[in-house]
Amino acid sequence: MIESTMMDEQLVIKKIVDHAQRLYGAVEIVSRLPDPTMYHRYTVRDMIGRAYVLAEALQKLGIKPGDRVGTMMWNHYGHLEAYFGIPLSGGVLHTINIRLHADEIVYIVNHAEDRFLIVDDVLLPLIEPLRERLKVEAIIVFPYQGSTLLQEPYVSYERLLDTADGHYQEPHWDEVAPLGMCYTSGTTGRPKGVVYSHRAIVLHALVSALPGALDVSDRDTVTPVVPMFHVNAWGLPFSMTLLGAKQVYPGPHLSPERLLELYESERVTVTAGVPTIWLGILQIIDRYPDRYRLPNMRMIVGGAAAPEGLIRGLDRHGHRVIHAWGMTETAPLGTVSQIKQVLSHHSEDELYQLRSKQGYPVPLIDVRIRGPEGILPWDGKSMGELEIRGPWVTKSYFKQDETEALSTDGWFRTGDVATIDAEGYVKITDRIKDLIKSGGEWISSVDLENALMSHPGVLEAAVIAVPHEKWGERPLAVVVKKDGAALTEATLKDFLGERFAKWWLPDAYVFVESIPRTASGKFLKTALRETYKNWYGQ
Ligand code: ADP
Numbered sequence: 001m002i003e004s005t006m007m008d009e010q011l012v013i014k015k016i017v018d019h020a021q022r023l024y025g026a027v028e029i030v031s032r033l034p035d036p037t038m039y040h041r042y043t044v045r046d047m048i049g050r051a052y053v054l055a056e057a058l059q060k061l062g063i064k065p066g067d068r069v070g071t072m073m074w075n076h077y078g079h080l081e082a083y084f085g086i087p088l089s090g091g092v093l094h095t096i097n098i099r100l101h102a103d104e105i106v107y108i109v110n111h112a113e114d115r116f117l118i119v120d121d122v123l124l125p126l127i128e129p130l131r132e133r134l135k136v137e138a139i140i141v142f143p144y145q146g147s148t149l150l151q152e153p154y155v156s157y158e159r160l161l162d163t164a165d166g167h168y169q170e171p172h173w174d175e176v177a178p179l180g181m182c183y184t185s186g187t188t189g190r191p192k193g194v195v196y197s198h199r200a201i202v203l204h205a206l207v208s209a210l211p212g213a214l215d216v217s218d219r220d221t222v223t224p225v226v227p228m229f230h231v232n233a234w235g236l237p238f239s240m241t242l243l244g245a246k247q248v249y250p251g252p253h254l255s256p257e258r259l260l261e262l263y264e265s266e267r268v269t270v271t272a273g274v275p276t277i278w279l280g281i282l283q284i285i286d287r288y289p290d291r292y293r294l295p296n297m298r299m300i301v302g303g304a305a306a307p308e309g310l311i312r313g314l315d316r317h318g319h320r321v322i323h324a325w326g327m328t329e330t331a332p333l334g335t336v337s338q339i340k341q342v343l344s345h346h347s348e349d350e351l352y353q354l355r356s357k358q359g360y361p362v363p364l365i366d367v368r369i370r371g372p373e374g375i376l377p378w379d380g381k382s383m384g385e386l387e388i389r390g391p392w393v394t395k396s397y398f399k400q401d402e403t404e405a406l407s408t409d410g411w412f413r414t415g416d417v418a419t420i421d422a423e424g425y426v427k428i429t430d431r432i433k434d435l436i437k438s439g440g441e442w443i444s445s446v447d448l449e450n451a452l453m454s455h456p457g458v459l460e461a462a463v464i465a466v467p468h469e470k471w472g473e474r475p476l477a478v479v480v481k482k483d484g485a486a487l488t489e490a491t492l493k494d495f496l497g498e499r500f501a502k503w504w505l506p507d508a509y510v511f512v513e514s515i516p517r518t519a520s521g522k523f524l525k526t527a528l529r530e531t532y533k534n535w536y537g538q
Helices: 011-025 044-061 077-088 102-112 121-133 155-163 200-209 236-243 257-264 275-287 308-316 348-355 445-453 489-497 527-529
Strands: 029-031 039-043 067-073 092-095 113-118 138-142 154-156 178-183 191-199 223-224 248-251 272-273 298-301 322-324 334-335 366-371 385-387 412-420 425-429 436-438 441-443 458-468 470-481 508-511
Touching: 011 044, 011 077, 011 138, 011 200, 011 236, 029 044, 029 077, 029 257, 039 044, 039 298, 044 077, 044 155, 067 077, 067 102, 067 121, 077 092, 077 102, 077 113, 077 236, 102 113, 102 121, 102 178, 102 191, 121 138, 154 155, 178 200, 200 257, 200 334, 223 236, 223 257, 236 248, 248 257, 248 366, 248 508, 257 275, 257 334, 257 412, 275 298, 275 308, 308 322, 308 348, 308 445, 412 436, 436 458, 441 458, 445 458, 445 470, 445 489, 458 527
Parallel strands: 029 248, 067 092, 067 113, 092 178, 113 138, 138 154, 223 248, 223 272, 272 298, 298 322, 436 470, 470 508
Antiparallel strands: 029 039, 178 191, 322 334, 366 385, 385 412, 412 425, 436 441, 458 470
């Protein structure tokens, strides 16, 4: 047995920081401030300089390797400083979803045993009522809207930075040490903590930027709309910094109009978020095609299925949807739906169908599907639970060594039901919990929703299982009409009738003003199921 002659270089955050500093120091980072007419601008060099100062200041506060620092912040440069400063100090960046219920925030902060919190001044009204219940040593307030007058027990971020005097101590780097953590949003139970290693984040940053993946480089200007408290904004802050893309952060201004203004003024080329955001944007640019002078953008859509109608709609305006799938447990990128070159000769309709699938696994990620009898073939028809394996996939949860989420041979069981076709494209048909079981057969709520959302009069649609005496469960559709659309149950029935077997069709359609959502913007199907549980007379 011989040994390799290669260096044993650790894949740690410092690798990203050093590369960015040397090559892309002058690249701009733009953040919208709480007043939407105001912007903060500085460079990657400035950001990294301040991240080191933050790291040193945290060390002066007594942070030890592996200690957690929670953040409750919007998408902006201050949050980015924390993204790099906390791991550079040896600490663990714990991003907290500010849209969660107060009790859940308290649970997460205390469960993670965060020693410090860094919070936006504009979020103090949210934090103040919880303060007594949060077992943290200090709450550091970032002056996002310029607040400097702070009362005990709050600590000013800038004052903290002033305590640094150029004695930053580089921690002992170990690539498997924790860099960050994030809790699942609890759509399916109590939030669970996932802890990311340095190695996982570095590899994820590299692979997710590949042309066949999210396709991000120094030629791009990137706006993550997906919050930095939601699975690290899909890793974009790390890949943008590593690869030198200009970074544009929207702050709390996430309405379609505000985003469109930002895309126009900063000439954004790549943006990323959940389908709801793009549905809202599409509605506006369809109605006022000449109002905004937009560059051609690549829009990364994930977190929930991108309906085919959305992909076609954005194409009409010269944008390109990149549909991706992932989860908190997979850091998050698992699959991406781009068209492989060998498939480019397919018909337009086939290509759209392919792009509305969740796509092929990115390099270093393995996927498979399992049915009751074992592993299923990649034939595009066999449907089973999606299992995944890779260097940025979790094998357990924080403070929970054993997990039922792992198969006996070490693959992570996602709880999603999928098919995989011969070309390796995964299609998520449902979450196990959301599948509709009618007369012993499965109906995919996602397929019905996507079809409904391709109807020109439908803004959004969720399909849920409702208990039914004869069939066990039957589908029910909850629909939000587009402004001014004249829709009836009969129209939608005919529309779906052309595409699906009769027994798949929802037995009822309910028109509503809006669909309840989870803290990460997905349909809150548990609430819908509760509301409509007696609809079929049970
Ligand atoms: P939570 O599990 O709390 O909702 P995550 O953000 O980790 O939080 O969600 C991961 C889940 O989101 C996946 O398991 C899958 O069900 C769903 N999901 C993510 N991306 C897509 C997509 N492109 N299409 C369909 N479902 C998706």
